[in-house]
Amino acid sequence: MATAETAEQMETRKPVNDVLVTGGRTFSEVNEDVARPLENFPTGRWWVCFIAAMAAFFMGAVLLLKTFKDGVGVWGLNQPIGWGNDVTTFVFWVGIGHAGTLISAILFLFRQKWRTGINRSAEAMTIFAVMTAGMVILTHTGRTWLAAFWLLPYPNQRQLWPNFRSPLEWDVFAVSTYFTISLIFWYMGLVPDIASIRDRAKNKIRKFALTILSLGWRGSNRHWVHYEQAYLIFAGLSTPLVLSVHSVVSFDFAVSQLPGWHTTIFPPYFVAGAIFSGFAMVVTLLVLAREAFGLKHYITMDHLEKMNKIIMTTGMLVGYAYGVEFFIAWYSGSAFEQFTFINRAFGPYWWSYWIMVSCNVLIPQLFWVKRFRRSIPVMFVVSLYVNIGMYFERFVIIVTSLHRDFLPSSWATYVPSWVELGMFTGWIGFFFIWFLLFVRFLPAIAMGEVKSVMDQPSKGASHA
């Protein structure tokens, strides 16, 4: 009986939308706040982070050269464990790269207006994570400079073609399409905001560069109409795309015949895990960024609380998948399936399995308590644990399924070598180099979108 609501009830009812930007900011204060970190010299803290990231990356680059010189054997890979930390790292970063598009596309289609405060930085994180994943998977081929010949289908004199029935070939298309579309979507969202920064720029060179990057955007409403339509289409295209990408990544495993990989639950399980790890990374980065750049009015506690709820939900989805895998292994009646899963939890790699379960299923349960959902230290620590847990999830899936081959004579154990661990650190550095440059040079809050969900100035009210 929706119509029976009295006027009094309507008065006392809480508004459907929360206040998305706090502190009573006006439109011009939005520009001031977002442009401030871009128009000042970087702080000492920024330089410390940037130099640390560069150092990590250079260490990784040196170790990569060693890999190119000696081959991927220096990673500690050997039969039957042909995939180890390399593919684990790839899936880890691709997974992280799912939150941005989820926030920018799916939450857009669901009209979740709170996304506007966080979508820009989350999309940037997505792009850098997918770039990192792309670098990891290309270098994992060992002789990266030859990978283009194997991966890309193109007409050649020998008339060879890749195997289009292989999920590894699907992955090439899925990840490269995802990167391209995310990059265009992100850039398109940036255009009006770059124009805002351009119109404030004093330095000639800076103004020139921003003019080019902004494509000469003038804020014309004839342009906005096409722009908004294109934005909606991008959201519509990206939504199935983001679901497809991690499904295809899961096919890399699920389409094979190996016990532990050959399961039909993999696509939804991987997508839930991707959203889970991506949101954890967004929380990790935004907790730091809102503090460092004074963006607390835009990335509010309500935003973080909503993300924490999503982390808890997807964490439980992932936990459900862990359970179902065991049930199906038992229900299949296959001795190999049953062995694989019992070995996974109680075999030589038991520690990695239980790190995964504790970090991904148990620790996020803290978010049932509202005080923890809204506590910066708690959510920061939980998000770090989720990041660790999701690394171990991929490690568990990949390594525990491989290390016990069908014949006991082929059994082996694997520990990532120091070269591989060094490269892993290097890729983290690579990711942070880009992210730090992003927060330094581009507007980290989608100003044009935030303004549209703020309290609009109206006639009579005084607004400077």
Added chain:
Amino acid sequence: MHNEKKEPVLSGVVGFFDEPDSLIEATAKVRDSTFKHFDCFTPYAVHGLEHAQGLPRSKVPYVTGIFAFTGTATAFAWQYAASKVWWPHIIGGKPMNSLPAFVPIIFELSVLFGGIATFFAMLAFNRLPNLRKRAFDPAITNNRFAILIENPNAGKDEEEGQEAFHPDQAEQFLKSLGAKDVRKVFEEGWFS
């Protein structure tokens, strides 16, 4: 050597508003007036403004659709040709035309073609990148809303038919709609 400065071309008359709702109200009145050439300038997409301005729906989706289907067809044809015609091999006992196995790439290429086409269609419809027309006020990408009544003769030669345009009338009209800081705007490129 011609060093004489060119006469600045009047591109129109602009009036500013501080609130989106007064902009929408005024825009509807301009639409119904005798000034047929005008545009609004806003810091963000103001919803409802396109109706007030009388703009048609964007045609971008048609371009997306055409290119997305091109992607679908390309991906299928390419995989079919490579797997059945150019290099036929039996792999995993599957038929040469293994349609279900082709679906992921068919999907990805549809999205890729559709997405890239969407972006370029948006640019083409908007005539972006725009180098010729400089933004005339920094407040537009910040916190103010504007209506520009355009000079229909800007960019036309003297010989072509000139439409009647009285900037003073336009100024008066904008002021009567409650616009602030009404003034003439002259054509200026970004880098000239």
